[in-house]
């Protein structure tokens with residue numbers, strides 16, 4: 001039987017209340033969750049690791065670096081697959097950070113819950129069992145980090161939390177799920193390969209700003225990015241990658257100092273490269289040194305740039321590693337063969 005480690009970080013899946021009147025908070029351990037789901041015993045030899053017990057908004061990049069080290073260590077000790085349980089609020093960022101940081105091809109699967117264990121129709125245990133099935137599946141090897149939720153398998157690089165309360169909140173707008181779970185069977189219909197590597201993380205993860213362009217924006221915040229101490233920025237522009245003409249000078253000045261990535265506030269599709277020629281168009285901005293996020297949304301582009309900037313502070317090097325990872329997003333993995 002495959003050895004599966006369940007690493008718990010808190011979140012709604014682990015949240016219960018003390019007296020029924022003051023709201024739920026993360027209280028349950030990974031062991032509590034595993035004990036409540038006897039179906040796990042037929043899937044693998046389950047071990048649990050208590051890593052954090054927090055709302056996922058309190059997780060940090062340092063937590064992710066420590067989590068990646070923990071996961072690599074578990075794989076070195078012979079674990080065949082890892083399930084990470086955490087809050088859903090930041091799962092689209094944390095799962096992508098682990099996708100970038102963990103190089104071992106064995107499955108890492110994130111899951112959580114939208115309905116806490118005290119509510120009717122709580123979804124945590126069924127998500128946990130689904131995640132364990134995927135973590136034990138040979139088909140999940142070499143496809144990067146996954147998010148399993150609501151019986152669907154999503155690639156961390158594509159997935160977004162799209163709804164405040166629906167149990168179907170996790171969606172991959174560009175391509176849909178990579179597969180699904182039906183009864184005890186895991187089905188993949190698409191396989192992406194592991195992301196291109198970044199350099200070794202060497203210390204603190206520098207802060208990268210994320211700014212969304214809005215109607216009539218005068219880019220006043222853009223000119224404050226350096227003074228506020230940010231090491232880079234992600235600009236969430238309009239549509240295919242556009243900003244108001246009057247924002248261009250500030251963005252070009254910033255891009256001459258630190259890496260500035262251009263993403264789209266539509267949060268789906270891929271950035272244009274060569275269609276529009278107006279001031280503030282994608283062609284204009286890319287020619288002034290902004291770097292395309294490709295099909296990464298701004299949240300994921302910020303995670304990637306932050307991690308890269310911890311491995312190098314040479315701007316050209318950071319930009320070329322960023323581009324290599326963006327280019328690897330869509331590479332397809334070979335079939336495992338059966």
Ligand code: ASP
Pocket residue numbers: 010011012013054055056057086087088089090112113114
């Ligand atoms: N606030 C929770 C968290 O992200 C929400 C959840 O788990 O769904 O920790």
